Amino acid sequence: MSFADLGLSDELLRAVSEAGYDDPTPIQRQAIPSVLMGRDIIGIAQTGTGKTAGFVLPMIDILAQGRARARMPRSLILEPTRELAAQVAENFEKYGRHHKLSMALLIGGVQMGDQIKALEKGVDVLIATPGRLMDLFGRGKIMLNGCSLLVIDEADRMLDMGFIPDIEEICTKLPKTRQTLLFSATMPPPIKKLADRFLTDPKSIEVARPASSNLLIDQRMIRVGSRKKRDVLADFLRSGEVRSALVFCNRKTTVRELATSLKRGHMNVGQIQGDMAQSDRIKELDRFKNDEINVLVASDVAARGLDIKGVSHVFNYDVPWHPDDYVHRIGRTGRAGKTGIAITLVTREDAESIDNIQKLTGTKIAEMGDGPAKAEPEARAEPKPREGEKPKRERRPRREEKPAARTEKPTEEKREPRPARPEPRAQKPERAPRRERQPEPEPADDGWNGPVPSFLGKGFGS
Secondary structure, three states, X not given: OOHHXXXXXXXXXXXXXXXXXXXXXXXXXXHHHHHHOOOOEEXXXXXXXXXXHHXXXXXXXXXXXXXXXXXXXXXXXXXXXXXXXXXXXXHHHHHXXXXXXXXXXXXXXXXXXXXXXXXXXXXXXXXXXXXHHHHHHHOOOOOOOOOOEEEEOOHHHHHHOOOHHHHHHHXXXXXXXXXXXXXXXXXXXXXXXXXXXXXXXXXXEEOOOOOOOOOOEEEEEEEOOHHHHXXXXXXXXXXXXXXXXXXXXXXXXXXXXXHHHHHHXXXXXXEEOOOOOHHXXXXXXXXXXXXXXXXXXXXXXXXXXXXXXXXXXXXXXXOOOOHHHHHHHHOOOOOOOOOEEEEEEEOHHHHHHHHHHHHHHOOOOEEOOOOOHHXXXXXXXXXXXXXXXXXXXXXXXXXXXXXXXXXXHHHOHHHOOHHHOHHHHHOHHHHHHHHHHOOOOOHHHOOOOOOOOHHHOOOOOO
16 A cells, blocks of 8 residues: 555645655554544554654645634644654654645744744644643633644653643633544553543554554663663673664763763763753754764653654663653664664663563563673773773782782781780789688787697697
């Protein structure tokens, strides 16, 4: 089946061909015809399956007819993060190049002035994060009663980030008669409840088992001490097998510290984390996409939906706290039918998290040795004094010498004088005469010290 068989317009087919795509993915084959028919959709698909084009392409054809009015967008796409929102906007520009549709991007971290001007002109497609949308709605800068098509993307991520109450409030401000498309990698109970409340007779599309990992990704893990994680990661990045890599950490501080450490090792490294300004985050992404840097250290803001071509490796420097995040992280590689490698550094404290991940994905993660193939022999690491390996090896002989020194001391003859200590004990016999002298005062009681009288001599000897 080709894109021409899905009922898309000639202009759209030309844009798809110019983008380099020939065959639709499974979710695109199932979703596009149903969206063109006006049906509500629940799409459950793992990351990297092409679901963004699955709703962007039919939306462009649907919105081709009609005219936008000031402050009243005709369609709304909700995304959990700024990066995802910006990426969807790029998809509209790429596929809608032969259509005259207007678009606005409402995200935090940038000034509102340009966003408000775009809304006042009127937009066909509004792509927004819930927080900024609610802010502008509260200021009276936007009206949602003209929106006939709603897309809720990455719904399970919305749940994790606490956006479900905002989503519910936004839905109540939209027309009751509308088309709603909901996409999610998993379907937890709160998301199902949301779908039951705001979707009408939706068609369910599931192209992969919920929370399953991409079979094209070679998953591996290596057990390592927490203090050696940086050295092991550096060895992997220098091994020559890594063309481009995303390195995920759980904390923003870890992202900053790790990126700084790798830069000191003369690597081309960038970083993305929540404390950075949106403009800086976009610059780092562009540098990574343009191969100006080949390693990008990131928090989970980059774990979902980012479509970056050619990522050969994904490293979990920290095992994710939530098993679902593991699926999304490793999904940054092995995209568009290509293979990829995902390597997770596991410490003793991560045993439970790894078990939960394997239960969720139904996949046994293969365990590696001590590091990359080229770094396995210890001799290879010796010429790298920057990694701190040499000092560690020098300490080992010192530790071995100490016990040897201790064993020599007891054998020395210098400790033999200890038997001389009985000399003070030899003084004890001097105290004995004192005890013998104690009976001496008894004959001194009568003052007699001469010969024994004759009347006492009997029985007492001669």
